[in-house]
Amino acid sequence: MAKLKDLASMEDRLVAGHGMCLGCGIPLIFRIVLRATEDPLIIANATGCLEVCTTIFPRTSWNVTWVHSAFENAAATIAGVESMYKALKKKGRIPEDKKIKFLGVGGDGGTYDIGLQALSGAVERGHDIVYVCYDNNAYCNTGGQRSSATPLGASATTSPEGAQSPGKLQRRKDLTKILVAHNIPYVAQASPNRWQDLYKKAQKAFEIEGPAFLNILCLCPTEWKYDESQGIRLAQTAIDTCVWPLYEVENGKYKINYLPKEKKPVLDWVKSQGRFRHLFKEENAWVLEEYQKQVDEDWEELKKLANL
Amino acid sequence: MKKETWKELTIGTINLDAGNSVKNLTGTWRSGKKPQFIEENCIQCFFCWLYCPHSAIRVEGEEVKGINYDYCTGCGICSVECPPKEKAITMIKEEMKLAGGSTE
Amino acid sequence: MSTLKTLNGNQSIAEAVRQIDPDVMAAYPITPSTAIVETIAKFKADGLIAGEFVCPESEHSAMSVCIGASSAGGRVMTATASQGLALMWEMLYIAAGLRLPIVAAIANRSLSAPINIHGDHSDTIGARDSGWIQIYSENCQEAYDNFIQAFRIGEDLKVRTPVLVGLDGFIISHSMEVIQVEDDDEVKKFIGEYKNVFPVLDTSRKMTVGPIDFTDYYFEHKRNQIEGIENAPPVIEAVGKEFGLKFGREYGFFEEYRMDDAELCIVVMSSAAGTCKDAVDELRSEGKRIGLLKPRIFRPFAHQKIAEALKKMKAIAVLDRSSSPGAFGAPLFTEVRSALYDYAERPKIVNYVYGLGGRDIKVEHFKEVGLKLEKIAETGKVEEIYGYINLRE
Numbered sequence A: 001m002a003k004l005k006d007l008a009s010m011e012d013r014l015v016a017g018h019g020m021c022l023g024c025g026i027p028l029i030f031r032i033v034l035r036a037t038e039d040p041l042i043i044a045n046a047t048g049c050l051e052v053c054t055t056i057f058p059r060t061s062w063n064v065t066w067v068h069s070a071f072e073n074a075a076a077t078i079a080g081v082e083s084m085y086k087a088l089k090k091k092g093r094i095p096e097d098k099k100i101k102f103l104g105v106g107g108d109g110g111t112y113d114i115g116l117q118a119l120s121g122a123v124e125r126g127h128d129i130v131y132v133c134y135d136n137n138a139y140c141n142t143g144g145q146r147s148s149a150t151p152l153g154a155s156a157t158t159s160p161e162g163a164q165s166p167g168k169l170q171r172r173k174d175l176t177k178i179l180v181a182h183n184i185p186y187v188a189q190a191s192p193n194r195w196q197d198l199y200k201k202a203q204k205a206f207e208i209e210g211p212a213f214l215n216i217l218c219l220c221p222t223e224w225k226y227d228e229s230q231g232i233r234l235a236q237t238a239i240d241t242c243v244w245p246l247y248e249v250e251n252g253k254y255k256i257n258y259l260p261k262e263k264k265p266v267l268d269w270v271k272s273q274g275r276f277r278h279l280f281k282e283e284n285a286w287v288l289e290e291y292q293k294q295v296d297e298d299w300e301e302l303k304k305l306a307n308l
Numbered sequence B: 001m002k003k004e005t006w007k008e009l010t011i012g013t014i015n016l017d018a019g020n021s022v023k024n025l026t027g028t029w030r031s032g033k034k035p036q037f038i039e040e041n042c043i044q045c046f047f048c049w050l051y052c053p054h055s056a057i058r059v060e061g062e063e064v065k066g067i068n069y070d071y072c073t074g075c076g077i078c079s080v081e082c083p084p085k086e087k088a089i090t091m092i093k094e095e096m097k098l099a100g101g102s103t104e
Numbered sequence C: 001m002s003t004l005k006t007l008n009g010n011q012s013i014a015e016a017v018r019q020i021d022p023d024v025m026a027a028y029p030i031t032p033s034t035a036i037v038e039t040i041a042k043f044k045a046d047g048l049i050a051g052e053f054v055c056p057e058s059e060h061s062a063m064s065v066c067i068g069a070s071s072a073g074g075r076v077m078t079a080t081a082s083q084g085l086a087l088m089w090e091m092l093y094i095a096a097g098l099r100l101p102i103v104a105a106i107a108n109r110s111l112s113a114p115i116n117i118h119g120d121h122s123d124t125i126g127a128r129d130s131g132w133i134q135i136y137s138e139n140c141q142e143a144y145d146n147f148i149q150a151f152r153i154g155e156d157l158k159v160r161t162p163v164l165v166g167l168d169g170f171i172i173s174h175s176m177e178v179i180q181v182e183d184d185d186e187v188k189k190f191i192g193e194y195k196n197v198f199p200v201l202d203t204s205r206k207m208t209v210g211p212i213d214f215t216d217y218y219f220e221h222k223r224n225q226i227e228g229i230e231n232a233p234p235v236i237e238a239v240g241k242e243f244g245l246k247f248g249r250e251y252g253f254f255e256e257y258r259m260d261d262a263e264l265c266i267v268v269m270s271s272a273a274g275t276c277k278d279a280v281d282e283l284r285s286e287g288k289r290i291g292l293l294k295p296r297i298f299r300p301f302a303h304q305k306i307a308e309a310l311k312k313m314k315a316i317a318v319l320d321r322s323s324s325p326g327a328f329g330a331p332l333f334t335e336v337r338s339a340l341y342d343y344a345e346r347p348k349i350v351n352y353v354y355g356l357g358g359r360d361i362k363v364e365h366f367k368e369v370g371l372k373l374e375k376i377a378e379t380g381k382v383e384e385i386y387g388y389i390n391l392r393e
């Protein structure tokens, strides 16, 4: 098992001086993911917080090859890089033994919503790529608009709570399942607070031949509105409430990687975040109940799929 | 910082100076509180290093040695996640600073 | 030794693709360019090309794959038309901004609504400000020749700009013609090895490609980009000459037809120029001093050369196969008219929009234009500066 001390001695591929907010969860994810392969790496990043906060010209936080072209096409862009790699290998212009890993990265907006088609296409075509979605539940870079990953009842700037509305009225999209339905070799959900689990999953994703998809819970104190020092605790709550179950699907086989000793109520997840504050109004009590029901349903189904 | 003319720029909007954002000192964002490292309490678990969003934990010779205040934004995650009962990182009050400098 | 082959426009492009064997080809089907994509797929299936053929789920992704592949470092092409080009729109600007010499064959087709699969220039002309070099072809031979030259032009180290080659949907894409296909080896030699500029696959250099600019750098980066297309004219000229020396068909910015002693001129691009030549011949035999100027390169627009060629005319009609609703004339017209502005004595100049959605333009239509020009030249008066050809009024 990897030791943090050893990981800490590896070169940073995403360095200090980036502009992400106090307590932002994005760097925590990539501190681990970018260490999960020692091969040369090329990243295609969708527009979003990570891209914007790391590349304000003339400065860059990337100590690894990194490409950005647009918001909805990180998967297609990295597929293009990978295609050229394959072509040049075949034509003998890249040595046979030269290994490069290809990583597409997008937020939930760039992955669940506007980039879903490009991602679906790229994994269906079977490019040898890893795609990481950092799911911070909203379009954070543009000020916290709803995405299809925004949970039921959360107030987002395009699904605001108000006298006539309890926040977002729809259930989250289950993107991980959609990726599973593509029958690709590897799909997993992870969270930065379980760093060993995340590290193993990222290693697997890079090692496996063919497309692999990681959906990673990403803390966003700015849009979730919680005390930024409590982020890792909150991620723990997300997995203990089963709001964000940790599991993987390898060649179609489900495995749950974290079983809470005692499944906590969704209330625990909701209560410390300002985006859910209005759910404690009497008239919105049903939303929390509904949220709990949905989480329970999903968890039961997942356990069945994993033969538990 | 001298800014390039259009003729001096690399074609195709490319930045060839990998990792040069280390020149951005995000420590200037801190306001009100900062972490303090108490070496004798440290169990070298590296959680602070793992969870610091701004790569502000100083690691030297395979050991956590303290905080790099050039980058530390004072979010407090390291202190919350520091496992020992007698924490090796605690948050302390810090005088307000002027942007870009330090009044310490 | 070149061989004569009977090919339509799409097959001519595909034939050039087979000879060039780009490293990555990524394209999505749409009428009338579908056959280009299908033919490339078949070439790949038959082992006739070694490059990677990628068949993405949309044109937006096709252009995104091209952008990823081109920045990776290698020769890249695509083909599309109409709605497909429209769906690529966002990425066209990005390909140009990243200075990627992608080559695209566009079987020009109208834009919806109403949906229509036939030829006009709304698609590529609409993309005129995206930063791509634009070359238009009169027939299958030109489509083949232009497509080959496009790689040399775009990949030139001073240019490094994407290039699109237009061939009129159906009129060229689907019409059979006997064309000279050059030897595979000669075409390969003419194009040469691909020269890399900051290839991403060279991982020893850790580059940040396509970062975000704020107000302090965006303008400089854009100006830097503009330099590429502004460096293109001498390259276009040299490549056209070299092509002529090697294969016997020389190309420039435009073609002049019977312009020597002309007083009247019709300016028209692409396949309609062929029909126009017949009309010019007939009008000439009736004693009218009329000629044709067929722009080949629309971007960069050879404004000085075109103005020089036209300045002595008494009257000019510019024919556009696209419209620019609400503008003072259609795009080719505004370019030509503006190019002539600096001359103290300027020709009279009118604009006709023709052929939208594949509407025919025939010899008699050009002859009518010729007679109108004659009248303008005689009276010195322009009654209507802007009109339509073969439209039910």
Ligand SMILES: Cc1ncc(C[n+]2csc(CCOP(=O)(O)OP(=O)(O)O)c2C)c(N)n1
Residues within 6 Å of the ligand: A047, A048, A049, A050, A071, A072, A106, A107, A108, A109, A110, A111, A136, A138, A139, A140, A141, A142, A147
């Ligand atoms: C085609 C297009 N539409 C909209 C935008 C504006 N935009 C940029 S980033 C963004 C939201 C990004 O959200 P997400 O993918 O979740 O990443 P995050 O900012 O949360 O990291 C939006 C709406 C854009 N750049 N391009």
Ligand code: SF4
Residues within 6 Å of the ligand: A019, A020, A021, A022, A023, A024, A025, A026, A049, A053, A136, A140, A141, A219, A220, A221, A222, A223
């Ligand atoms: S808005 Fe949220 S995700 Fe974006 S940088 Fe700030 S904390 Fe991170």
Ligand code: SF4
Residues within 6 Å of the ligand: B034, B035, B051, B052, B053, B054, B055, B056, B057, B067, B071, B072, B073, B074, B075, B076, B077, B078, B079
């Ligand atoms: S307070 Fe935050 S930024 Fe500062 S060292 Fe601790 S975790 Fe890093």
Ligand code: SF4
Residues within 6 Å of the ligand: B041, B042, B043, B044, B045, B046, B047, B048, B049, B064, B078, B081, B082, B083, B084, B087, B088, B089
């Ligand atoms: S988290 Fe605390 S105990 Fe662990 S290495 Fe950091 S300072 Fe030391």
Ligand SMILES: [Mg+2]
Residues within 6 Å of the ligand: A107, A108, A109, A134, A135, A136, A137, A138, A139, A140, A141
């Ligand atoms: Mg997001």
